[in-house]
Amino acid sequence: MLVEVAVGVIQRGDAVFITRRSAQQHQGDKWEFPGGKVEAGETADSALVRELAEEVGITAHRPEPLMVIEHDYGDKAVRLRIFHVTEFEGQPYGREDQPGTWASIASLEDYAFPEANSPILERLKSLSLANS
Ligand SMILES: Nc1nc2c([nH]c(=O)n2[C@H]2C[C@H](O)[C@@H](COP(=O)(O)OP(=O)(O)OP(=O)(O)O)O2)c(=O)[nH]1
């Protein structure tokens, strides 16, 4: 079974807001871009807006599709629908008491992310080079 997940890359200047998954979750203790499962009857964008409100307390405006990544972890297969969120209301924080931080794109390799995330990091680095 493939789990559909909506994921938001929240960017302000050269930094993105990342959160840390709890030890009990799948891919526990890894850093992540906030997001979660797309529920029945939801579109990926509506799931994204809901998850970003629940997890980090922001209202995302005009999320832009960035890429889609399918990855099989063996115990679970996911399809990550990644959105770029550059317009939002509120300041993101770990609303579910999870650790959260702004991290510069250049520093992202210092954080442990799930294996599926590598193409996102590559894309962000190339976008930031293009804009510098
Ligand atoms: N949110 C998010 N999930 C990711 C990323 N990379 C990655 O492989 N995933 C995987 C981990 C999980 O298997 C799935 C997201 O599930 P989720 O956030 O709903 O968390 P969960 O499995 O603990 O389920 P739930 O309690 O929220 O229902 O996608 C990422 O950058 N952000």
Ligand SMILES: [Mg+2]
């Ligand atoms: Mg989640």
